[in-house]
Amino acid sequence: MSQEKFLGSWELRAAFARALSDMYGKEVPAYTTLLEVSREVNADFVAAHGADAERLGSIDRVTAERHGAIRVGTPAEISQVARVFGAMGMRPVGFYDLRDASSSSVPVISTAFRPVDRAELARNPFRVFTSMLVPGDRRFFTPDQERRLDEFLAARVLFPPELLLLADRAAAEGGLPASGAATFLLLATKAFELSREPVDQAWYRELEAVSAVAADIGGVASTHINHLTPRVLDIDDLYARMTARGITMIPAVQGPPRWDGPDVLLRQTSFRALAEPRTFRTAGGEIVEDALRVRFGEVEARGIALTRDGRSAYDAAVAELDERAAGLDEAGRQRIGREIWERTFPATEAELAARGLGFFTYELADDDSHDAPPSGPGPVAGPGRTPAPGAETGTDHGSPRPGRAPRVVRAPVVYEDFLPRSAAGIFQSNLSDEGAKDSAQAGAERDADWMEGALGRELADPFELYARQVDESREAAAATLGVAPQ
Ligand code: OOG
Ligand code: NI
Structure with a gap:
């Protein structure tokens, strides 16, 4: 028998991101338009800016890059999500409390599953913003609603046992043989497809009166991908081109404003998808067609962490x-x-680094290498630190220096996470109704430790991950130069 091909966790991740993207393109046609325009924007940006265009990620990475958003109902469900994504090398990073990030009713707390190592991010950075309902928050649900919500959520199965078993095996073995991988990918993709099963109308509408997000999560017996977001190199250009195609975008690009200095963190914008037909079962048992507008299109540009x-x-x-x-x-x-x-x-960028405001790695560069191009003249200094002694710190752009010691060049670390305020804005742009939140009631205490308990695994702190990338780069550069890192 010939040796069966083995897919490593990153290959599962890349294949899953592709499969979800294909599936979502069929479900939401406007997403396909968005991908088309994103590709045009990126190609034109690279043509106009040359190698500099790829400072924050190679064009291959950026073209394939997506983030998804999903929503689940209980700690048990989010711990299963952690197993499925864990199989693909995606770990929970960061804690977001969206209950207070806006004035509207968004009764969820969130984390993001993503690769954490540089090499893994470079292979495929697929990430999924994952939110869970916070039952027990008296500002949103009455005790009676809460009881019925618990019952409803406890009775549903989002992820079939076969998928979870394969996920555990992939996590233990670092991947799956081809046949297991095919089943895993099929089941994982299907778990996020929009279900055609009739929705209990009375229950859905009751939850919707509390919060549209609560209804989207707890009013249906399955989960679904809420949006998939491509990355572009120029989001203002994207915004203009989508508008020119007649697609109504939200009024603004969220996050940092457009300016001539370095791009930092994350800029995002979105449009509401069309209403989608959904099947409901009425209180009288009748099956009726109705439409729901819960999903939409989003696009983002990433900057320096x-x-x-x-x-x-x-x-x-x-x-x-x-x-x-x-x-x-x-x-x-x-x-x-x-x-x-x-x-x-x-x-x-030089000043951003010198003032300790942004994260940068330090690489040894071949003289004409563009892998880690420097950003212009200025001292190479990390947050409050100096580069490895003995290293040449000149950062002239790519000029060959025959016979000189290798140069240490500064490269920006890309922001791989989310912004709570933009996230709340995205939830909100989905809502046709403000919902009802009783602000006089006490909210339930939920923090990163609580989330870590629900996940049943370590919840990483984004700042620590970025700092680790920087330290690793210093250590590697120092080791190559034969000096002690500082
Ligand atoms: C998630 C909203 C957050 C982002 O990009 O900030 C998000 C959701 O609507 O479920 O995706
Ligand atoms: Ni998003």
């Missing part, structure tokens, strides 16, 4: 903007945002 100091500066800038732009239109908000931004953030 910020350190804790950088992030505090960002959060303070956003708070100041909110205060000063209250009541202004989008153009006014943009103008003030830019002004605050220019005062808060340095205009070059």
